[in-house]
Amino acid sequence: MRILIVEDEVGISNFLKQGLEEENYAVDVEENGKSGLELALSGEYDLLLLDWMLPGISGIELTRQFRVSFPDTPIIFLTAKDTVDETVFGLQSGANDYIKKPFHFEELLERIRVQLRNRSKENESLTLGPIRLIPQSFQVFKNSEEIPLTQKEFALLEFLIRNKNKVCRRTRIIESVWDIHFEYNTGVIDVFINSLRKKLNLQKDEDYIQTIRGVGYMAKEL
Amino acid sequence: MRILIVEDEVGISNFLKQGLEEENYAVDVEENGKSGLELALSGEYDLLLLDWMLPGISGIELTRQFRVSFPDTPIIFLTAKDTVDETVFGLQSGANDYIKKPFHFEELLERIRVQLRNRSKENESLTLGPIRLIPQSFQVFKNSEEIPLTQKEFALLEFLIRNKNKVCRRTRIIESVWDIHFEYNTGVIDVFINSLRKKLNLQKDEDYIQTIRGVGYMAKEL
DNA sequence: TTTATTCCATGCGAATTCTAATTGTAGAAG
DNA sequence: CTTCTACAATTAGAATTCGCATGGAATAAA
Secondary structure, eight states, X not given: OEEEEEOSOHHHHHHHHHHHHHTTOEEEEEOOHHHHXXXXXXXXXXEEEEESSOSSSOHXXXXXXXXXXXXXXXXXXXXXXXXXXXXXXHHHTTOSXXXXXXXXXXXXXXXXXXXHXXXXXXXXXXXXXXXXXXXXXXXXXXXXXXOOOOHHHXXXXXXXXXXXXXXXXXXHHHHHXXXXXXXXXXXXXXXXXXXXXXXXXXXXXXXXXXXXXXXXXXXXXX | OEEEEEOSOHHHHHHHHHHHHHTTOEEEEEOOHHHHHHXXXXXXXXXXXXXXXXXXXXXXXXXXXXXXXXXXXXXXXXXXXXXXXXXXXXXXXXXXXXXXXXXOHHHHHHHHHHHXXXXXXXXXXXXXXTEEEETTTTEEEETTEEOOXXXXXXXXXHHHHHTTTSOEEHXXXXXXXXXXXSOOOOXXXXXXXXXXXXXXXXXXXXXXXXXXXXXXXXXXXX
Protein backbone atom coordinates (compact mmCIF):
# COMPACT_ATOMS: atom_id res chain seq x y z
CA MET A 1 0.00 0.00 0.00
CA ARG A 2 1.33 3.37 -0.97
CA ILE A 3 0.97 6.39 1.22
CA LEU A 4 1.80 9.97 0.41
CA ILE A 5 2.70 12.25 3.28
CA VAL A 6 2.48 15.97 2.70
CA GLU A 7 4.02 17.58 5.73
CA ASP A 8 6.44 20.45 6.09
CA GLU A 9 7.91 19.55 9.45
CA VAL A 10 10.73 17.24 8.52
CA GLY A 11 10.94 15.76 11.98
CA ILE A 12 7.38 14.52 11.85
CA SER A 13 7.50 13.31 8.29
CA ASN A 14 10.69 11.37 8.88
CA PHE A 15 9.22 9.78 11.94
CA LEU A 16 6.08 8.83 10.05
CA LYS A 17 7.91 7.60 6.99
CA GLN A 18 10.14 5.37 9.02
CA GLY A 19 7.32 4.01 11.12
CA LEU A 20 5.02 3.35 8.22
CA GLU A 21 7.75 1.69 6.24
CA GLU A 22 8.33 -0.65 9.11
CA GLU A 23 4.68 -1.56 8.74
CA ASN A 24 5.24 -2.43 5.12
CA TYR A 25 3.73 0.64 3.61
CA ALA A 26 5.59 2.32 0.79
CA VAL A 27 5.89 5.95 1.73
CA ASP A 28 6.73 9.10 -0.14
CA VAL A 29 7.09 12.48 1.47
CA GLU A 30 6.48 15.91 0.02
CA GLU A 31 6.91 19.13 1.93
CA ASN A 32 5.14 21.55 -0.31
CA GLY A 33 1.40 21.72 -0.77
CA LYS A 34 1.49 22.51 -4.44
CA SER A 35 3.94 19.80 -5.45
CA GLY A 36 2.21 17.48 -3.03
CA LEU A 37 -0.98 17.91 -4.99
CA GLU A 38 0.81 17.18 -8.24
CA LEU A 39 2.28 14.00 -6.80
CA ALA A 40 -1.05 12.95 -5.40
CA LEU A 41 -2.71 13.46 -8.76
CA SER A 42 -0.35 10.93 -10.28
CA GLY A 43 -2.76 8.39 -8.84
CA GLU A 44 0.04 6.34 -7.35
CA TYR A 45 -1.26 6.44 -3.82
CA ASP A 46 -3.74 4.48 -1.79
CA LEU A 47 -3.95 7.00 1.01
CA LEU A 48 -2.91 10.57 1.75
CA LEU A 49 -1.65 11.93 5.04
CA LEU A 50 -1.94 15.69 4.99
CA ASP A 51 -0.83 18.36 7.32
CA TRP A 52 -3.47 20.97 7.93
CA MET A 53 -1.20 23.91 7.35
CA LEU A 54 1.11 23.67 4.40
CA PRO A 55 3.35 25.98 2.42
CA GLY A 56 2.02 26.47 -1.07
CA ILE A 57 -1.62 25.53 -0.68
CA SER A 58 -3.43 24.37 2.44
CA GLY A 59 -4.39 20.79 3.13
CA ILE A 60 -8.02 21.69 2.70
CA GLU A 61 -7.47 23.20 -0.69
CA LEU A 62 -5.32 20.24 -1.68
CA THR A 63 -8.09 17.88 -0.62
CA ARG A 64 -10.69 19.77 -2.56
CA GLN A 65 -8.73 19.69 -5.78
CA PHE A 66 -7.61 16.10 -5.30
CA ARG A 67 -11.16 14.92 -4.73
CA VAL A 68 -12.16 16.03 -8.22
CA SER A 69 -10.04 13.29 -9.74
CA PHE A 70 -9.97 10.76 -6.90
CA PRO A 71 -13.22 10.63 -4.99
CA ASP A 72 -12.36 7.37 -3.25
CA THR A 73 -8.79 7.63 -2.05
CA PRO A 74 -8.83 8.04 1.72
CA ILE A 75 -7.35 11.18 3.21
CA ILE A 76 -6.33 11.61 6.82
CA PHE A 77 -5.50 15.00 8.27
CA LEU A 78 -2.74 15.59 10.76
CA THR A 79 -3.77 18.65 12.65
CA ALA A 80 -2.89 20.71 15.67
CA LYS A 81 -6.24 22.42 15.43
CA ASP A 82 -8.97 20.97 17.51
CA THR A 83 -11.85 23.36 17.34
CA VAL A 84 -15.01 21.69 16.21
CA ASP A 85 -15.67 24.17 13.46
CA GLU A 86 -12.43 23.64 11.66
CA THR A 87 -12.57 19.89 12.01
CA VAL A 88 -16.02 19.81 10.49
CA PHE A 89 -14.80 22.09 7.78
CA GLY A 90 -11.95 19.73 7.06
CA LEU A 91 -14.10 16.65 6.87
CA GLN A 92 -16.59 18.47 4.68
CA SER A 93 -13.86 19.35 2.26
CA GLY A 94 -13.46 15.64 1.58
CA ALA A 95 -11.18 14.17 4.23
CA ASN A 96 -12.06 10.81 5.74
CA ASP A 97 -10.52 11.17 9.15
CA TYR A 98 -8.27 13.42 11.17
CA ILE A 99 -5.89 12.96 14.04
CA LYS A 100 -4.73 15.58 16.46
CA LYS A 101 -1.07 16.25 17.09
CA PRO A 102 0.52 15.07 19.16
CA PHE A 103 -0.68 11.54 18.60
CA HIS A 104 0.45 8.03 19.27
CA PHE A 105 1.84 6.38 16.22
CA GLU A 106 -0.18 3.25 16.91
CA GLU A 107 -3.37 5.25 16.80
CA LEU A 108 -2.48 6.65 13.42
CA LEU A 109 -1.69 3.15 12.21
CA GLU A 110 -5.09 1.98 13.27
CA ARG A 111 -6.87 4.76 11.48
CA ILE A 112 -4.91 4.04 8.34
CA ARG A 113 -5.81 0.38 8.52
CA VAL A 114 -9.47 1.21 8.94
CA GLN A 115 -9.44 3.44 5.91
CA LEU A 116 -7.58 1.01 3.73
CA ARG A 117 -9.65 -1.94 4.78
CA ASN A 118 -12.85 -0.15 3.91
CA ARG A 119 -11.52 0.90 0.56
CA SER A 120 -9.88 -2.21 -0.73
CA LYS A 121 -12.22 -4.65 -2.33
CA GLU A 122 -9.71 -7.15 -1.17
CA ASN A 123 -10.23 -10.58 -2.55
CA GLU A 124 -12.23 -9.87 -5.64
CA SER A 125 -12.78 -13.26 -7.18
CA LEU A 126 -14.20 -14.30 -10.48
CA THR A 127 -16.08 -17.56 -10.65
CA LEU A 128 -17.24 -19.94 -13.31
CA GLY A 129 -19.05 -22.93 -11.93
CA PRO A 130 -16.63 -24.65 -9.56
CA ILE A 131 -13.77 -22.54 -10.89
CA ARG A 132 -12.63 -19.54 -8.89
CA LEU A 133 -10.07 -17.09 -10.21
CA ILE A 134 -8.40 -14.52 -7.97
CA PRO A 135 -6.72 -11.82 -10.02
CA GLN A 136 -4.78 -10.27 -7.18
CA SER A 137 -3.04 -13.35 -5.97
CA PHE A 138 -2.87 -14.90 -9.38
CA GLN A 139 -4.49 -18.11 -8.30
CA VAL A 140 -7.11 -20.43 -9.77
CA PHE A 141 -9.04 -23.02 -7.85
CA LYS A 142 -11.40 -25.73 -8.93
CA ASN A 143 -13.41 -26.99 -6.01
CA SER A 144 -10.89 -25.36 -3.69
CA GLU A 145 -8.07 -27.31 -5.25
CA GLU A 146 -5.44 -25.02 -6.63
CA ILE A 147 -4.69 -25.29 -10.33
CA PRO A 148 -1.30 -23.92 -11.33
CA LEU A 149 -1.50 -21.98 -14.58
CA THR A 150 1.05 -20.16 -16.67
CA GLN A 151 0.77 -16.47 -17.36
CA LYS A 152 -0.97 -16.73 -20.71
CA GLU A 153 -3.28 -19.48 -19.55
CA PHE A 154 -4.26 -17.33 -16.62
CA ALA A 155 -4.77 -14.22 -18.71
CA LEU A 156 -6.92 -16.10 -21.18
CA LEU A 157 -9.07 -17.67 -18.50
CA GLU A 158 -9.46 -14.34 -16.76
CA PHE A 159 -10.60 -12.69 -19.96
CA LEU A 160 -13.12 -15.42 -20.65
CA ILE A 161 -14.55 -15.34 -17.15
CA ARG A 162 -14.76 -11.55 -17.12
CA ASN A 163 -16.86 -11.93 -20.26
CA LYS A 164 -18.83 -14.81 -18.85
CA ASN A 165 -21.83 -15.92 -20.92
CA LYS A 166 -20.74 -13.68 -23.76
CA VAL A 167 -19.20 -14.98 -26.94
CA CYS A 168 -15.62 -13.82 -27.31
CA ARG A 169 -14.45 -13.42 -30.88
CA ARG A 170 -11.00 -14.64 -31.66
CA THR A 171 -9.95 -11.14 -32.68
CA ARG A 172 -11.11 -9.75 -29.33
CA ILE A 173 -9.22 -12.43 -27.48
CA ILE A 174 -6.05 -11.82 -29.45
CA GLU A 175 -6.40 -8.11 -28.82
CA SER A 176 -6.97 -8.31 -25.12
CA VAL A 177 -4.87 -11.25 -24.07
CA TRP A 178 -2.05 -11.07 -26.60
CA ASP A 179 -2.20 -7.33 -27.18
CA ILE A 180 -2.10 -7.77 -30.93
CA HIS A 181 -4.21 -5.20 -32.69
CA PHE A 182 -3.90 -6.18 -36.32
CA GLU A 183 -5.37 -9.00 -38.32
CA TYR A 184 -3.54 -12.07 -37.22
CA ASN A 185 -4.34 -15.58 -38.16
CA THR A 186 -2.85 -18.04 -35.75
CA GLY A 187 -3.62 -21.15 -33.82
CA VAL A 188 -2.35 -20.05 -30.43
CA ILE A 189 -5.73 -19.50 -28.94
CA ASP A 190 -6.79 -23.04 -29.70
CA VAL A 191 -3.63 -24.36 -28.14
CA PHE A 192 -4.16 -22.46 -24.94
CA ILE A 193 -7.84 -23.25 -24.78
CA ASN A 194 -6.80 -26.84 -25.08
CA SER A 195 -4.31 -26.68 -22.24
CA LEU A 196 -6.81 -24.80 -20.10
CA ARG A 197 -9.41 -27.48 -20.54
CA LYS A 198 -6.81 -30.08 -19.78
CA LYS A 199 -5.48 -28.45 -16.64
CA LEU A 200 -8.97 -27.68 -15.38
CA ASN A 201 -9.78 -31.28 -16.09
CA LEU A 202 -13.20 -30.46 -17.52
CA GLN A 203 -15.43 -33.51 -17.88
CA LYS A 204 -18.12 -34.05 -20.50
CA ASP A 205 -20.79 -32.52 -18.31
CA GLU A 206 -18.57 -29.58 -17.39
CA ASP A 207 -18.73 -27.66 -20.62
CA TYR A 208 -17.70 -24.38 -19.06
CA ILE A 209 -15.47 -23.33 -21.92
CA GLN A 210 -17.55 -23.69 -25.04
CA THR A 211 -16.46 -23.46 -28.62
CA ILE A 212 -18.50 -21.18 -30.85
CA ARG A 213 -17.64 -22.46 -34.25
CA GLY A 214 -16.48 -19.82 -36.67
CA VAL A 215 -16.51 -17.13 -34.02
CA GLY A 216 -14.57 -17.89 -30.91
CA TYR A 217 -15.13 -19.16 -27.38
CA MET A 218 -17.43 -18.56 -24.47
CA ALA A 219 -17.15 -19.16 -20.75
CA LYS A 220 -20.63 -20.29 -19.85
CA GLU A 221 -22.27 -20.79 -16.49
CA LEU A 222 -24.23 -24.02 -16.69
CA MET B 1 -12.70 -3.45 11.96
CA ARG B 2 -16.04 -5.07 12.67
CA ILE B 3 -17.52 -5.15 16.13
CA LEU B 4 -20.54 -7.08 17.34
CA ILE B 5 -22.39 -5.71 20.34
CA VAL B 6 -24.68 -8.09 22.22
CA GLU B 7 -26.60 -5.98 24.69
CA ASP B 8 -30.24 -5.91 25.65
CA GLU B 9 -30.44 -2.35 26.90
CA VAL B 10 -31.21 -0.41 23.76
CA GLY B 11 -30.08 2.88 25.25
CA ILE B 12 -26.58 1.61 25.87
CA SER B 13 -26.23 -0.24 22.58
CA ASN B 14 -27.37 2.76 20.56
CA PHE B 15 -24.93 4.99 22.38
CA LEU B 16 -22.10 2.53 21.74
CA LYS B 17 -23.01 1.91 18.13
CA GLN B 18 -23.04 5.58 17.30
CA GLY B 19 -19.82 6.31 19.12
CA LEU B 20 -17.95 3.39 17.62
CA GLU B 21 -19.13 4.14 14.13
CA GLU B 22 -17.75 7.63 14.50
CA GLU B 23 -14.43 5.93 15.15
CA ASN B 24 -14.75 4.08 11.87
CA TYR B 25 -15.66 0.72 13.27
CA ALA B 26 -18.39 -1.25 11.54
CA VAL B 27 -20.89 -2.12 14.23
CA ASP B 28 -23.75 -4.59 14.45
CA VAL B 29 -26.07 -4.89 17.43
CA GLU B 30 -27.95 -7.93 18.68
CA GLU B 31 -30.16 -7.98 21.75
CA ASN B 32 -30.57 -11.67 22.31
CA GLY B 33 -27.84 -13.96 23.57
CA LYS B 34 -28.77 -16.89 21.42
CA SER B 35 -29.02 -15.02 18.14
CA GLY B 36 -25.96 -13.03 19.20
CA LEU B 37 -23.98 -16.24 19.34
CA GLU B 38 -25.19 -17.25 15.91
CA LEU B 39 -24.15 -13.93 14.47
CA ALA B 40 -20.79 -14.10 16.18
CA LEU B 41 -20.16 -17.56 14.77
CA SER B 42 -20.48 -16.18 11.26
CA GLY B 43 -16.87 -15.11 11.76
CA GLU B 44 -17.55 -11.62 10.48
CA TYR B 45 -16.28 -9.84 13.54
CA ASP B 46 -12.95 -8.72 14.84
CA LEU B 47 -14.16 -8.06 18.36
CA LEU B 48 -17.20 -8.79 20.54
CA LEU B 49 -18.71 -6.50 23.15
CA LEU B 50 -20.93 -8.58 25.42
CA ASP B 51 -23.26 -7.70 28.20
CA TRP B 52 -22.84 -9.91 31.20
CA MET B 53 -26.53 -10.66 31.63
CA LEU B 54 -28.40 -11.46 28.46
CA PRO B 55 -31.77 -12.85 27.52
CA GLY B 56 -31.41 -16.25 25.88
CA ILE B 57 -27.98 -17.36 27.05
CA SER B 58 -25.57 -15.53 29.31
CA GLY B 59 -22.50 -13.71 28.09
CA ILE B 60 -20.34 -16.31 29.78
CA GLU B 61 -22.00 -19.18 28.02
CA LEU B 62 -21.85 -17.29 24.74
CA THR B 63 -18.14 -16.77 25.25
CA ARG B 64 -17.54 -20.39 26.02
CA GLN B 65 -19.29 -21.64 22.92
CA PHE B 66 -17.79 -18.94 20.73
CA ARG B 67 -14.27 -19.76 21.87
CA VAL B 68 -14.53 -23.24 20.45
CA SER B 69 -14.51 -21.87 16.93
CA PHE B 70 -12.70 -18.57 17.46
CA PRO B 71 -9.97 -18.80 20.07
CA ASP B 72 -8.37 -15.52 19.05
CA THR B 73 -11.14 -12.98 18.56
CA PRO B 74 -11.04 -10.55 21.47
CA ILE B 75 -14.07 -10.33 23.75
CA ILE B 76 -14.79 -7.48 26.12
CA PHE B 77 -17.47 -7.74 28.76
CA LEU B 78 -19.70 -4.87 29.76
CA THR B 79 -20.74 -5.59 33.28
CA ALA B 80 -22.48 -4.05 36.23
CA LYS B 81 -21.09 -6.76 38.45
CA ASP B 82 -17.91 -5.93 40.18
CA THR B 83 -17.19 -8.70 42.59
CA VAL B 84 -13.76 -10.15 42.07
CA ASP B 85 -15.06 -13.69 41.92
CA GLU B 86 -17.37 -13.16 39.05
CA THR B 87 -14.88 -11.14 37.13
CA VAL B 88 -12.33 -13.87 37.43
CA PHE B 89 -14.95 -16.34 36.39
CA GLY B 90 -15.71 -14.27 33.32
CA LEU B 91 -12.13 -13.95 32.26
CA GLN B 92 -11.57 -17.64 32.78
CA SER B 93 -14.44 -18.40 30.49
CA GLY B 94 -12.45 -16.83 27.69
CA ALA B 95 -13.01 -13.09 27.75
CA ASN B 96 -10.04 -10.79 27.24
CA ASP B 97 -11.11 -7.77 29.22
CA TYR B 98 -14.08 -6.30 31.02
CA ILE B 99 -15.33 -2.84 31.79
CA LYS B 100 -17.68 -1.85 34.56
CA LYS B 101 -20.84 0.10 33.89
CA PRO B 102 -21.09 2.99 34.02
CA PHE B 103 -17.95 3.72 32.05
CA HIS B 104 -16.45 6.55 30.04
CA PHE B 105 -16.66 5.93 26.34
CA GLU B 106 -13.04 6.95 25.92
CA GLU B 107 -11.96 4.23 28.27
CA LEU B 108 -13.87 1.61 26.33
CA LEU B 109 -12.32 2.89 23.12
CA GLU B 110 -8.88 2.57 24.61
CA ARG B 111 -9.52 -1.01 25.68
CA ILE B 112 -10.84 -1.89 22.26
CA ARG B 113 -7.75 -0.43 20.67
CA VAL B 114 -5.51 -2.33 23.00
CA GLN B 115 -7.23 -5.60 22.23
CA LEU B 116 -7.19 -5.11 18.50
CA ARG B 117 -3.60 -3.96 18.59
CA ASN B 118 -2.52 -6.93 20.66
CA ARG B 119 -4.33 -9.28 18.36
CA SER B 120 -2.86 -7.90 15.20
CA LYS B 121 0.61 -8.07 16.73
CA GLU B 122 0.19 -11.54 18.09
CA ASN B 123 -1.29 -12.88 14.94
CA GLU B 124 1.86 -11.75 13.27
CA SER B 125 3.49 -14.98 14.29
CA LEU B 126 5.15 -14.86 10.92
CA THR B 127 5.92 -18.46 10.19
CA LEU B 128 6.47 -20.47 7.09
CA GLY B 129 6.92 -24.13 7.73
CA PRO B 130 9.92 -24.45 10.02
CA ILE B 131 10.83 -20.81 9.41
CA ARG B 132 9.92 -18.22 12.00
CA LEU B 133 10.39 -14.52 11.44
CA ILE B 134 10.23 -11.98 14.24
CA PRO B 135 9.85 -8.44 12.91
CA GLN B 136 10.48 -6.69 16.23
CA SER B 137 13.84 -8.25 16.94
CA PHE B 138 14.83 -8.64 13.34
CA GLN B 139 15.50 -12.32 13.67
CA VAL B 140 14.82 -15.38 11.57
CA PHE B 141 14.90 -18.94 12.77
CA LYS B 142 14.70 -22.24 11.02
CA ASN B 143 14.00 -25.04 13.44
CA SER B 144 15.07 -22.78 16.30
CA GLU B 145 18.41 -22.21 14.68
CA GLU B 146 19.01 -18.56 13.99
CA ILE B 147 19.68 -17.55 10.40
CA PRO B 148 21.49 -14.24 10.02
CA LEU B 149 20.02 -12.21 7.18
CA THR B 150 20.84 -8.85 5.72
CA GLN B 151 18.29 -6.04 5.71
CA LYS B 152 17.03 -6.58 2.20
CA GLU B 153 16.95 -10.32 2.58
CA PHE B 154 14.93 -9.87 5.74
CA ALA B 155 12.57 -7.37 4.18
CA LEU B 156 11.98 -9.60 1.22
CA LEU B 157 11.33 -12.66 3.33
CA GLU B 158 9.03 -10.70 5.59
CA PHE B 159 7.04 -9.44 2.65
CA LEU B 160 6.70 -12.91 1.20
CA ILE B 161 5.61 -14.43 4.49
CA ARG B 162 3.13 -11.65 5.15
CA ASN B 163 1.61 -12.58 1.84
CA LYS B 164 1.87 -16.27 2.50
CA ASN B 165 0.14 -18.52 -0.02
CA LYS B 166 -0.40 -15.60 -2.35
CA VAL B 167 1.57 -15.03 -5.48
CA CYS B 168 3.55 -11.81 -5.22
CA ARG B 169 4.06 -10.10 -8.52
CA ARG B 170 7.52 -8.77 -9.16
CA THR B 171 6.16 -5.25 -9.41
CA ARG B 172 4.53 -5.55 -5.98
CA ILE B 173 7.73 -6.86 -4.51
CA ILE B 174 9.77 -4.08 -6.04
CA GLU B 175 7.20 -1.59 -4.84
CA SER B 176 6.97 -2.80 -1.30
CA VAL B 177 10.49 -3.97 -0.57
CA TRP B 178 12.47 -1.57 -2.71
CA ASP B 179 9.95 1.27 -2.76
CA ILE B 180 10.28 1.72 -6.50
CA HIS B 181 7.06 2.80 -8.14
CA PHE B 182 7.92 2.93 -11.80
CA GLU B 183 8.42 0.17 -14.27
CA TYR B 184 11.75 -1.29 -13.43
CA ASN B 185 13.25 -4.32 -14.95
CA THR B 186 16.08 -5.69 -12.97
CA GLY B 187 17.47 -8.89 -11.63
CA VAL B 188 17.80 -7.89 -7.98
CA ILE B 189 14.81 -9.84 -6.79
CA ASP B 190 16.17 -13.03 -8.27
CA VAL B 191 19.50 -12.46 -6.63
CA PHE B 192 17.97 -12.00 -3.21
CA ILE B 193 15.59 -14.88 -3.63
CA ASN B 194 18.59 -16.94 -4.48
CA SER B 195 20.52 -15.92 -1.39
CA LEU B 196 17.44 -16.43 0.77
CA ARG B 197 17.02 -19.96 -0.46
CA LYS B 198 20.68 -20.56 0.11
CA LYS B 199 20.81 -19.17 3.63
CA LEU B 200 17.62 -20.94 4.60
CA ASN B 201 19.19 -24.05 3.16
CA LEU B 202 15.95 -25.19 1.55
CA GLN B 203 16.06 -28.78 0.43
CA LYS B 204 14.19 -30.29 -2.50
CA ASP B 205 11.22 -31.20 -0.37
CA GLU B 206 11.18 -27.78 1.29
CA ASP B 207 9.77 -25.74 -1.55
CA TYR B 208 8.63 -22.91 0.66
CA ILE B 209 9.65 -20.15 -1.71
CA GLN B 210 8.14 -21.00 -5.04
CA THR B 211 8.77 -19.39 -8.36
CA ILE B 212 5.74 -18.42 -10.41
CA ARG B 213 7.22 -18.01 -13.81
CA GLY B 214 6.41 -14.78 -15.58
CA VAL B 215 4.73 -13.40 -12.48
CA GLY B 216 6.78 -13.49 -9.32
CA TYR B 217 7.21 -15.57 -6.21
CA MET B 218 5.11 -17.13 -3.52
CA ALA B 219 5.82 -18.18 0.04
CA LYS B 220 3.80 -21.34 0.33
CA GLU B 221 2.92 -23.46 3.33
CA LEU B 222 3.33 -27.06 2.29
C1' DT C 1 40.44 1.95 4.87
C1' DT C 2 38.18 -2.41 5.34
C1' DT C 3 34.14 -4.93 5.28
C1' DA C 4 29.55 -6.02 4.26
C1' DT C 5 25.69 -5.31 1.54
C1' DT C 6 23.32 -4.33 -2.50
C1' DC C 7 23.15 -4.33 -7.22
C1' DC C 8 24.52 -5.35 -12.15
C1' DA C 9 25.95 -8.37 -16.14
C1' DT C 10 26.49 -12.68 -18.05
C1' DG C 11 25.68 -17.36 -19.96
C1' DC C 12 23.27 -21.46 -19.21
C1' DG C 13 19.31 -24.23 -18.73
C1' DA C 14 14.56 -24.84 -18.35
C1' DA C 15 9.71 -23.54 -18.79
C1' DT C 16 6.66 -21.18 -21.65
C1' DT C 17 4.86 -19.71 -25.80
C1' DC C 18 4.22 -20.30 -30.44
C1' DT C 19 4.26 -22.60 -35.14
C1' DA C 20 2.98 -25.97 -37.99
C1' DA C 21 1.46 -30.35 -39.38
C1' DT C 22 -1.90 -33.93 -38.42
C1' DT C 23 -6.05 -35.72 -36.87
C1' DG C 24 -10.80 -35.14 -35.62
C1' DT C 25 -15.47 -33.23 -36.13
C1' DA C 26 -19.66 -30.28 -36.95
C1' DG C 27 -22.59 -28.88 -40.21
C1' DA C 28 -23.82 -27.85 -44.98
C1' DA C 29 -24.56 -29.65 -49.53
C1' DG C 30 -25.71 -33.08 -52.39
C1' DC D 1 -27.54 -40.78 -45.34
C1' DT D 2 -23.12 -39.76 -47.27
C1' DT D 3 -19.72 -36.74 -48.69
C1' DC D 4 -17.27 -32.62 -48.45
C1' DT D 5 -15.40 -28.62 -46.45
C1' DA D 6 -14.04 -25.64 -43.15
C1' DC D 7 -12.86 -25.22 -38.83
C1' DA D 8 -11.29 -26.97 -34.22
C1' DA D 9 -8.48 -30.22 -31.35
C1' DT D 10 -4.32 -32.25 -30.60
C1' DT D 11 0.41 -33.05 -30.76
C1' DA D 12 5.42 -32.43 -31.38
C1' DG D 13 8.97 -29.74 -31.39
C1' DA D 14 11.12 -25.04 -32.62
C1' DA D 15 11.68 -20.44 -30.90
C1' DT D 16 11.60 -17.54 -27.30
C1' DT D 17 11.45 -15.86 -22.89
C1' DC D 18 12.57 -15.99 -18.26
C1' DG D 19 14.75 -17.42 -14.01
C1' DC D 20 19.06 -19.23 -11.80
C1' DA D 21 23.58 -19.02 -10.49
C1' DT D 22 27.74 -16.78 -10.40
C1' DG D 23 31.42 -13.28 -10.01
C1' DG D 24 32.40 -9.04 -9.50
C1' DA D 25 31.35 -3.75 -9.43
C1' DA D 26 29.18 -0.10 -6.93
C1' DT D 27 27.60 1.52 -2.77
C1' DA D 28 26.99 1.92 2.10
C1' DA D 29 28.46 0.92 6.74
C1' DA D 30 31.93 0.20 10.26
